[in-house]
Amino acid sequence: MxxxxxxxxxxxxxxxxxxxxxxxRLSRLDRGRPPVTPVDRDLRLVVTAVREEADGVRGLTLSAPDGRVLPRWRPGAHLDLVLPSGRVRQYSLCGDRNRAREYRIAVRRIDRGGASGEIHQSLRAGDPLVVRGPRNAxxxxxxxxxxxxxxxxxxxxxxxxxxxxxxxxxxxxxxxxxxxxxxxxxxxxxxxxxxxxxxxxxxxxxxxxxxxxxxxxxxxxxxxxxxxxxxxxxxxxxxxxxxxxxxxxxxxxFSAPPISGGRTFEVELARTGRVLTVPADRSALDVVRTAKPDVAYSCRQGFCGTCRTRVLDGEPDHRDHTLTQEQRADGMLLCVSRADGGRLVLDL
Ligand code: FES
The missing domain is CATH 3.40.50.80 (Nucleotide-binding domain of ferredoxin-NADP reductase (FNR) module)
Incomplete structure (x- = not known):
């Protein structure tokens, strides 16, 4: 999502x-739990239950292998799931916050959805799973x-x-x-x-x-x-x-925001020299994925940072609110940032 x-x-x-x-305060179970903070470290959890919640929707309950209390979260928070394939995707926490030893997410299977297909086909109760978070956007x-x-x-x-x-x-x-x-x-x-x-x-x-x-x-x-x-x-x-x-x-x-005021530009994948044209109504990420399907991404909305890519030449039109000025000096988020015409040379 x-x-x-x-x-x-x-x-x-x-x-x-x-x-x-x-x-x-009403929740006594919150006492002694870790604070709500951005958590980027890996949490190694186990899938403890899988339920069919609706047509094409599977609910997963995740817990620590030792059953310990998990970092707490607030409504609207999500987890980054690191799937066995290496894909990283985000899913909102939808369980009861007072159940301190478990997280619950739900995943709708999307046609040709690589991550959702992997979750529906492969994940079973007892499987280990790495997550990051909870974070709240x-x-x-x-x-x-x-x-x-x-x-x-x-x-x-x-x-x-x-x-x-x-x-x-x-x-x-x-x-x-x-x-x-x-x-x-x-x-x-x-x-x-x-x-x-x-x-x-x-x-x-x-x-x-x-x-x-x-x-x-x-x-x-x-x-x-x-x-x-x-x-x-x-x-x-x-x-x-x-x-x-x-x-x-x-x-x-659910999906990437519409592109407004985009102009056509080119990206060059420096390691192969391949040049791709990014039309005004498509993201650089979408276009790069056609040539390099394994390029990393997650939120497609410019806040998770997963698609950050080094820019070796050219002037990006930064459209995110995530990267620092320092990070923008040599990088961009492919999912939202573009160029105002011309060409960007990417370290891909
Ligand atoms: S995919 Fe999350 S910032 Fe681009």
């Missing part, structure tokens, strides 16, 4: 952490009212937010969209929620949502909206937010 930042400003943001902190801010909007597997970061909102006594609603009920993971867990707060909106029953307004209709007055879903869903919410009762939108995408 890929992700991006937030829109809008919530004046209650000044209370960031207040509700979360209260929630944490989709932070959950304190508010009194929320609208959560999830599209299919987008429920994964949303589920812990719903739990936190409910635990904090906030007024919340969830609109959960997907093709059909059988495609939606964790419906059983939501069945225990106050049913008046959850609307399961399937294309089977209602057709594809016509607009963001249709989803925003369910927002309590002044709600903070959290959405994880496909780009059209997020775009609809962004367009219709100003005319709605909601006040701010935080979202996370």
């Amino acid at each position: 890929s992700r991006t930042g937030t829109g809008g400003t919530d004046r209650l943001v000044r209370g960031i952490g207040r509700v979360i902190t209260v929630y944490e 989709f932070p959950f801010v304190a508010a009194q009212r929320y609208l959560f909007v999830a599209g299919g597997i987008g429920i994964t970061p949303i589920l812990p937010m719903v739990r936190a909102a409910a635990a904090a006594g906030a007024d919340w609603r969830l609109v959960y969209c997907g093709r059909s009920r059988s495609s939606l993971p964790f419906l059983g867990e939501l069945a225990g929620s106050d049913t008046g707060r959850v609307w399961v909106r399937t294309d089977d029953d209602y057709g594809i949502p016509a607009s963001g307004a249709e989803l925003l209709e369910h927002a309590p007055d002044g709600a903070t909206v959290y959405c994880c879903g496909p780009i059209p869903m997020i775009t609809g919410l962004r367009l219709d937010l100003p005319a709605s009762r909601a006040r701010s939108l935080h979202f996370e995408r």
